[in-house]
Amino acid sequence: MSADLHGSQRAVETLVSKLRRRQVVGSREAALETVLVLRQVVSKARFSNIDQLISLIRSVGKRLVEAQPKEHSVGNTVRKLLHHIREEYNTAMTGNASSSKTVYSISNFVLQGQPRKQNVAPKSEATLTLKENDPDDPDSFARVLKPVLMEAIQDVLDELETVYDNISKNAKDHIHSDEIILTIGHSKTVETFLKVAAHHRSFTVIVAETGPSYNGHEMARALSSAGISSFLVPDSSIYAIMSRVNKVIIGAHAILANGGMFAITGSLLAANAARVHSTPVVVCAGQFKLTPLWNLYHDFGALDFADPSSVLGFEEGNLVDKVDVLNPYYDYVGPELVDVFITNDGDHPPSSVYRLIKETYDDDDHEL
Amino acid sequence: MTYLSPQISHLVAARPMSVTMGNAIRQLKLEISGSDIDLPEQDAKDALCQKIDNYIRDRIIIADQVIEETAGNKIKDGDVILTYARSSVVQKVLLGAHAEGRQFSVIVVDSRPMLEGKRLLSVLASAGIQCTYILLPALGAIITEVTLVLVGAHSIHSNGAVYSRAGTALVAMMAKLHSVPVVVCCETYKYSETVQLDSFTKNELAPQGDLFSSFPSVKARDSLTLENDEHLEILNPLYDLTPPNCITAVVTEVGVIPPNSIGSIPVALGRLL
Numbered sequence: 001m002s003a004d005l006h007g008s009q010r011a012v013e014t015l016v017s018k019l020r021r022r023q024v025v026g027s028r029e030a031a032l033e034t035v036l037v038l039r040q041v042v043s044k045a046r047f048s049n050i051d052q053l054i055s056l057i058r059s060v061g062k063r064l065v066e067a068q069p070k071e072h073s074v075g076n077t078v079r080k081l082l083h084h085i086r087e088e089y090n091t092a093m094t095g096n097a098s099s100s101k102t103v104y105s106i107s108n109f110v111l112q113g114q115p116r117k118q119n120v121a122p123k124s125e126a127t128l129t130l131k132e133n134d135p136d137d138p139d140s141f142a143r144v145l146k147p148v149l150m151e152a153i154q155d156v157l158d159e160l161e162t163v164y165d166n167i168s169k170n171a172k173d174h175i176h177s178d179e180i181i182l183t184i185g186h187s188k189t190v191e192t193f194l195k196v197a198a199h200h201r202s203f204t205v206i207v208a209e210t211g212p213s214y215n216g217h218e219m220a221r222a223l224s225s226a227g228i229s230s231f232l233v234p235d236s237s238i239y240a241i242m243s244r245v246n247k248v249i250i251g252a253h254a255i256l257a258n259g260g261m262f263a264i265t266g267s268l269l270a271a272n273a274a275r276v277h278s279t280p281v282v283v284c285a286g287q288f289k290l291t292p293l294w295n296l297y298h299d300f301g302a303l304d305f306a307d308p309s310s311v312l313g314f315e316e317g318n319l320v321d322k323v324d325v326l327n328p329y330y331d332y333v334g335p336e337l338v339d340v341f342i343t344n345d346g347d348h349p350p351s352s353v354y355r356l357i358k359e360t361y362d363d364d365d366h367e368l
Numbered sequence: 369m370t371y372l373s374p375q376i377s378h379l380v381a382a383r384p385m386s387v388t389m390g391n392a393i394r395q396l397k398l399e400i401s402g403s404d405i406d407l408p409e410q411d412a413k414d415a416l417c418q419k420i421d422n423y424i425r426d427r428i429i430i431a432d433q434v435i436e437e438t439a440g441n442k443i444k445d446g447d448v449i450l451t452y453a454r455s456s457v458v459q460k461v462l463l464g465a466h467a468e469g470r471q472f473s474v475i476v477v478d479s480r481p482m483l484e485g486k487r488l489l490s491v492l493a494s495a496g497i498q499c500t501y502i503l504l505p506a507l508g509a510i511i512t513e514v515t516l517v518l519v520g521a522h523s524i525h526s527n528g529a530v531y532s533r534a535g536t537a538l539v540a541m542m543a544k545l546h547s548v549p550v551v552v553c554c555e556t557y558k559y560s561e562t563v564q565l566d567s568f569t570k571n572e573l574a575p576q577g578d579l580f581s582s583f584p585s586v587k588a589r590d591s592l593t594l595e596n597d598e599h600l601e602i603l604n605p606l607y608d609l610t611p612p613n614c615i616t617a618v619v620t621e622v623g624v625i626p627p628n629s630i631g632s633i634p635v636a637l638g639r640l641l
Contacts, residue, residue: 236535240567266505
């Protein structure tokens, strides 16, 4: 049993070091790995009441978040898991679905502050006999609750695995025939979205290269091999072509509580150019990117910086020590620049992101 | 004139006629038609050559010096100046202001495919000016620090629009959003009476050229070998149009002009010449 505990601790440590060394690339990858590690932790955990379990998960979550604070999907997944666990626990304890709020009194509204909770279908159909802190059988609580929790975790895992398909469900309704779409960087979500739409519509995609990572090249390659007519242009011509573009579709790294988002650098330029030309900006992102964070000091504090040699390499030897080089990896795009977020849970305008966050996560978990 | 036409067509066949080329040719034709028919051939030729030299001296070299001084006066101590790609006039302005002892720093914004900013960067850094170098997409992170944007132009139009290196429009747009003045340094020989509405007419595409040199050496080469095929086309437009509302002022050798008065340049020139 102590070996089990060490096993899950080792899994946590492995993920922590992977995150710190940025060996986990991509927010979806990070979220998947987090769920898998937490599943191990929960299955091996020993607890006799719900608070012990929650504080265990919170401590693990805190370690993961501190390993890579700029990878927000890790923290989001932990929070989502905690939310699901609390839901399951509440259902099991009370026996009825917590979503039935038939008493719409002002005091209820004010006290709870959440008029609607995200409907988590209760796994436990029958009331489970849960006894917390049973002195005779300390494991009974855990034993009874664990299968229910594992199913809840499986739910989260399934949601993560089907994220691309769910986002692309209504792709054909968002793109008309003969539209010209601008995208930047290489977002797998947008790539799937466009490929699914291409089955029903014929349109053109202009991909901006997005220096200094130049991920646009992979995107153009992927789209053109799927038969979508594509143009690859450097970032400098984004304003020039914007008058001909019908829609800008980009991906996000994280969606913030005010409806703003972090996205690959260059998104701010594209979004502003689109705003100037009154072109709609569509963001495709999974719900696991919803982050209960605000961005007050977005000039540098929230940004992540990559290595400057992609901007000015050592082949420019005599310049390297005389010059400052900046290579931010993400841009902050404000809510006023985005028109809609297409998530696996439907389409949402930036103004209702705060409500999504209230429904998806619990208030106690904003600070892990 | 008939002797010149095939020469001109030959040049235009190599590269589309630019505004500056058109202006110079028009001036030359004006001089030719204005020259005295009684003059012996050699004298007439010498006079024309003298006129051409004067054109170069007055409209290009001295104009640059006037702009260098005028725009240099706009630079104050402690300024953070942003410039895009490489304009020879802006380079002269910055070097001149630095030589006069003004303390400022420069942010050079650069972009593929030309990556001209690197050349400007090495010139400025060797002169001892404190420089920062970023690629165009990183502009959003740095624009809040900027106090002045100085750019050059390929041509300016009578409605105040500026036709310049692709990417200038993005820089001007971001500067305007953050209330940073955008100053365009442009000689009058680049003025065109036409009005250009978008970036597509008269644009040029950069040649494919050396596939790898403009990419960072840390990027794996096999990921960059994209070629045109049935569904993919690679375009590198060289120019774009900055609308007049993003520009604060244009510095020419006849004065500092707001964008809605650019159409008065021929009048100002007429008074000078």
